[in-house]
Amino acid sequence: MTRNRDFAFAGAVAAAIICAFSIASFGAHSSSPQSAPPPSGYHLAKKLNLGGEGGWDYLTFDSRKRRVFISRGTHTLVVDAEGKKLGDIPNTQGVHGIALAQDLNRGFTSNGRANTVTIFELGNLKTIREIDVKGQNPDAILYDPASRRVFTFNGRSHDATAIDAKTGEIAGNIPLAGKPEFAQADGAGHIFVNIEDKSEISEIDSHDLKVVNTWPLAPCQEPSGLAFDVAHKRLFAGCGNRMMAVVDSDSGKVVTTIPIGDGVDANAFDPETGFVFASCGEGTLTVARQDSPDKYTVVENVPTQKGARTMTLDPKTHTVYLVTAGFGPPSAPTKDDPNPRPATLPDSFTLLIFTR
Numbered sequence: 178m179t180r181n182r183d184f185a186f187a188g189a190v191a192a193a194i195i196c197a198f199s200i201a202s203f204g205a206h207s208s209s210p211q212s213a214p215p216p217s218g219y220h221l222a223k224k225l226n227l228g229g230e231g232g233w234d235y236l237t238f239d240s241r242k243r244r245v246f247i248s249r250g251t252h253t254l255v256v257d258a259e260g261k262k263l264g265d266i267p268n269t270q271g272v273h274g275i276a277l278a279q280d281l282n283r284g285f286t287s288n289g290r291a292n293t294v295t296i297f298e299l300g301n302l303k304t305i306r307e308i309d310v311k312g313q314n315p316d317a318i319l320y321d322p323a324s325r326r327v328f329t330f331n332g333r334s335h336d337a338t339a340i341d342a343k344t345g346e347i348a349g350n351i352p353l354a355g356k357p358e359f360a361q362a363d364g365a366g367h368i369f370v371n372i373e374d375k376s377e378i379s380e381i382d383s384h385d386l387k388v389v390n391t392w393p394l395a396p397c398q399e400p401s402g403l404a405f406d407v408a409h410k411r412l413f414a415g416c417g418n419r420m421m422a423v424v425d426s427d428s429g430k431v432v433t434t435i436p437i438g439d440g441v442d443a444n445a446f447d448p449e450t451g452f453v454f455a456s457c458g459e460g461t462l463t464v465a466r467q468d469s470p471d472k473y474t475v476v477e478n479v480p481t482q483k484g485a486r487t488m489t490l491d492p493k494t495h496t497v498y499l500v501t502a503g504f505g506p507p508s509a510p511t512k513d514d515p516n517p518r519p520a521t522l523p524d525s526f527t528l529l530i531f532t533r
Contacts (some may be wrong), residue, residue, distance in 0.1 A: 182232040217452065217464040217477040219497065223246045223530040225260040230523065233500050234361075235274040235317070239272060244298070245489060245498050246275040246284070249527075251284050253295075255302060258491065260528050264302045269295050274318040276327055278342045283357065285342070287315035294318070294329060296345055308345055310338040317359045322360035324383040330357035330370055337370070339386050348388040353379060359443070361405040361412065369412055369426060371400035376412060378403075392429030397422035402444035402487075404453065409470040415441035415455050421465070423473065432471045438478060439461040442486035445496055452476070456499055458486035462531065481529055497531040 231250025238245055243258040249440035253266040253275060271290025277299065278284070278419065284302075286295045292313055294303040312331030315338065320327050326348055327340045335355055339348040353370070354377060369383040372391070375400050382389040392530075395401055399417030405408070405426070406413070412424040413435075421435040440458025451467040462479040485503035502527035506516040 196272065213333050215481065218533040219462065219464060219479045220533075221481075221521070221529060222496075222526075222532040223260055224529045225530070226524075227256070227260075227262070227500075227526050227528050228333065229252065229254075229526055232271070232521070233254070233487070233502075233526070235442045235487055235503060236498055236500060237277060238489040238491050238498065239277055239299070240492060241279055243491070243493075245528075246277075247500060248272040248286070249275060249526075256528065258494075258496070260530060266295065266297050266302055266304065268304075268307075270508070271314075271315045276318045276320040278320045278322075278325075278327070279422040280322065281325075281342055283342060285318060285320065285327050287318035289314045289316055289332070294327065294340060295438070306345055306530040309341065309349060310340070311347060312336050312338045314339035314444060317370070319360050319362055319368070321362045321366075321383045322364055323362070326379075328360065328368060328383070330354050330360055332358075337381065339383070342495045345526075351386050351388065352382060353388065354391055358401045359405050363407050363410075363426065365407065367426070368407070369403065371403050371414055373399050373401060376416075378412065378429065380426075380429075387401050390429055393430060394422050394424065396420070396434065397431065401442050402455065404446040406448065406467070406470070409424050409467075411470050413444050413446060413455075415444045417441070421453065421455050421463070423471070433473065434472060435463070435465045435473050436475060443488045445488060445490040445497070447490060447492060449492065450495055452495075454488065454490065454497065456497075457485055457486035458484055460485060462488070462497065462499070479531065481531075482527070485529060495533055499529040499531070500527065501529065502526045 234248045247254040255264045269286045276285045309390030313333035315329035316332040317330040329338045337351040355372040355375040358371040358373045385410030396417035400414040404413040410426040414422040437455040438461035445454040453465045455463040460483040465473045485499040486497045503518040503522035
């Protein structure tokens with residue numbers, strides 16, 4: 178009996194200890210704050226000095242040949258996925274963007290200073306012809322596979338020009354409500370473009386060449402970059418007031434907003450990972466996770482480099498490419514330019530490659 182009693186006592190003590198530990202453990206967990214989302218995993222894999230003079234704007238990734246097209250002010254630079262220089266498309270004066278028509282083996286650049294589009298062969302990068310867009314300062318540019326037309330969005334003349342991608346002939350001109358910025362196509366004949374100075378987004382019928390809807394983006398102000406989750410019909414507009422507006426492309430309703438960094442000029446969506454990106458000139462890359470089509474969580478604000486405001490994405494490897502340069506002090510203010518930008522340091526143009 179004594180031995181059994183000793184076992185019973187020892188069991189009771191052990192049970193009490195386990196119970197006390199469980200209560201303490203439960204209390205510790207229940208009182209701790211909810212765990213933060215895991216980091217995105219994005220980090221700087223390569224920083225390459227590409228050099229050269231001039232400014233820059235949009236980047237475009239060529240998924241088929243795994244190349245990056247980079248606008249460089251007076252010409253368009255082409256590098257491979259590792260950043261090695263492959264070629265150059267000369268005389269694209271004031272180039273802003275690059276559009277690729279893989280089915281036609283053609284590329285197109287929007288030359289803002291010349292008010293033209295350069296058509297080139299995707300294989301050898303040779304210029305085919307240069308055409309007048311009949312608009313002022315063509316900025317964003319895209320290829321719409323549904324209509325097989327290229328659209329330029331002309332910032333100074335507040336309109337869009339449609340070009341037959343095969344013949345290079347002008348198909349028409351579309352008046353817009355204000356200054357257009359970036360645009361996206363759904364592949365079914367609908368194009369969406371940010372109207373920066375009106376804080377709106379317009380929908381264009383790419384076959385009939387007319388605006389069919391214009392929607393306010395409040396509380397978003399001055400939208401610039403634009404990405405698209407085609408499957409869930411969600412547009413992501415990067416806004417000048419440090420947010421990204423998520424827009425239902427059917428109704429035009431802003432379903433939610435995502436906080437981002439300052440100075441956004443480009444956005445991207447990765448359908449495989451569900452990540453939404455905003456490249457911000459302050460020197461951050463906001464990465465948000467799509468929890469559902471109407472719910473998003475900021476995962477991380479990845480440090481990049483000051484001035485890295487535009488980006489492109491390789492959807493196969495999930496690699497992000499950004500460009501920037503070194504900056505010196507701004508020049509003295511003048512009457513014509515009361516808020517001058519910092520001067521770009523010579524030969525400091527840089528490609529940043531971020532991987533997971």
